[in-house]
Amino acid sequence: xxxxxxxxxxxxxxxxxxxxxxxxxxxxxxxxxxxxxxxxxxxxxxxxxxxxxxxxxxxxxxx
Numbered sequence: 001x002x003x004x005x006x007x008x009x010x011x012x013x014x015x016x017x018x019x020x021x022x023x024x025x026x027x028x029x030x031x032x033x034x035x036x037x038x039x040x041x042x043x044x045x046x047x048x049x050x051x052x053x054x055x056x057x058x059x060x061x062x063x
Contacts, residue, residue, distance in 0.1 A: 016045040 023038035 011045070011049060013046075013049070016042050016049070019045070 019038050020042035023035045023042060026032070026035035026038065
C-alpha cells in the first residue's frame with residue numbers, strides 16, 4: 001500500500017476523495033499501473049471509515 005493503513009490523515013473524506021481523484025486522473029491518462037494502488041487505497045479508506053461509523057469492530061480503523 002502507498003500509505004500506512006490506520007494513518008489519521010487518511011481518515012478524512014476529503015483526503016480519500018483526493019486520492020481517488022488522482023487515481024481517476026491516471027486512468028484518463030492511460031496509466032493504469034499508477035491508478036490501481038491509489039484507487040485501492042481510497043476504497044480501503046472509505047470502507048474503514050464506513051465500518052467505524054457502523055460500529056463494526058476493525059483493528060485497522062481510522063483513529
